[in-house]
Amino acid sequence: MRCPVCTSSLYMSGDQKSAFCTGERRHCFDFSxxxxxxxxxxxxxxxxxxxxxxxxxxxxxxxxxxxxxxxxxxxxxxxxxxxxxxxxxxxxxxxxxxxxxxxxxxxxxxxxxxxxxxxxxxxxxxxxxxxxxxxxxxxxxxxxxxxxxxxxxxxxxxxxxxxxxxxxxxxxxxxxxxKDHLMGLKQAIYDDVYxxxxxxxxxxxxxxxxxxxxxHEIAVEGQDDIEALFSMTPYYWRTSESDRERLKSLETLETEIxxxxxxxxx
Ligand SMILES: C[S@@+](CC[C@H](N)C(=O)[O-])C[C@H]1O[C@@H](n2cnc3c(N)ncnc32)[C@H](O)[C@@H]1O
Ligand SMILES: [Zn+2]
Incomplete structure (x- = not known):
């Protein structure tokens, strides 16, 4: 790796708690x-x-x-x-x-x-x-x-x-x-699907x-998993409350990935 500040080489400290660069300023970065x-x-x-x-x-x-x-x-x-x-x-x-x-x-x-x-x-x-x-x-x-x-x-x-x-x-x-990724999910929500x-x-x-x-064809079981999948998609933010309701009525969602x-x- 290289230092994000001065681009000199970056090394891990012996205790693995931080990394430091070999540049003049010895930039130091901590592990969280x-x-x-x-x-x-x-x-x-x-x-x-x-x-x-x-x-x-x-x-x-x-x-x-x-x-x-x-x-x-x-x-x-x-x-x-x-x-x-x-x-x-x-x-x-x-x-x-x-x-x-x-x-x-x-x-x-x-x-x-x-x-x-x-x-x-x-x-x-x-x-x-x-x-x-x-x-x-x-x-x-x-x-x-x-x-x-x-x-x-x-x-x-x-x-x-x-x-x-x-x-x-x-x-x-x-x-x-x-092209067909999550087609089943889209069909469950929308009338017109592309x-x-x-x-x-x-x-x-x-x-x-x-x-x-x-x-592959998958079957997503239960509301928690269906909601989690939905929230990973870009559709999550653009779907109206009434369209969301359609998804909430499903026990299982079958979809292509x-x-x-x-x-x-x-
Ligand atoms: C849809 S997620 C995909 C995460 C993972 N690759 C996966 O497929 O499970 C997109 C990821 O890109 C990250 N991301 C977005 N813009 C970024 C950027 N400019 N540099 C680094 N990561 C970025 C987000 O924080 C998020 O974790
Ligand atoms: Zn540096």
Missing amino acids: RDGYLSFPGNSGGDSKSAVDARRSFLIKGYYAPAAEAVVRAVEKYVGRDAAIIDAGCGEGYYTSMISERVGMTIGFDLSKFACGAAAKLARREGKENLLYSTASVFELPVKDASVDALVNIFAPCAEEEYTRVLKNGGYLFVVGAG ENGERADLPEKLVHVERINSR EFEINVYKK
Whole structure:
């Protein structure tokens, strides 16, 4: 990693409680109580309630088959000793799986709540090759050409910054919604339903290597899980009270999930 202030190399202190840079000013950054590396000036990203809802939904395993497809895609291109970044990692569901199966993994997210939830779990599980830090994906505290791979899952894609930190020959995995992702959820709420369009921020300059589609039918059981899934979607904020009521009458929600995994090479 590099210092977000002066870009000199960053090292962990012996007691693992802080990180310091080798620049003239020896900038020092502390780990939070939850165990993520906290850099100043980063705020925003997901709220605590959004983070809690995503964690409670994802740990039930509803997205596990699609998550498995993401990890397999990474394994196909990246060796076990790789250095890998999860940019916009949220509360670390995919980050944790990647760290178990690939190499040294760092998750960056703007949200201190997301990094806090992710780091707490990593500590509880004793994961030593996994680190979380607050940072914007548009300004990563990472040296030029230093990582083997970067995954970007349902979070903003910053092509220029990702290209800067990737080694030559490194891989970028951009994961977004396929055209039928959450179709059943949309049909339960709205009268007129459209397919999802392509992500608008897909990389344009990196070499496109492969597109992998992972599509599954899931049944979401009970109001708590249905509400948690709904709150993870952009529809949550744009749906009227009367349309929300339709969802509240369901015991089970059957829906497609569809991830598009686009692989790029630097
Ligand atoms: C929809 S969530 C996806 C989280 C995780 N990748 C997943 O799929 O479960 C988007 C995440 O991106 C984060 N985020 C949004 N803008 C960001 C930025 N500019 N830099 C870093 N993280 C950002 C949010 O805080 C949130 O955790
Ligand atoms: Zn510095």
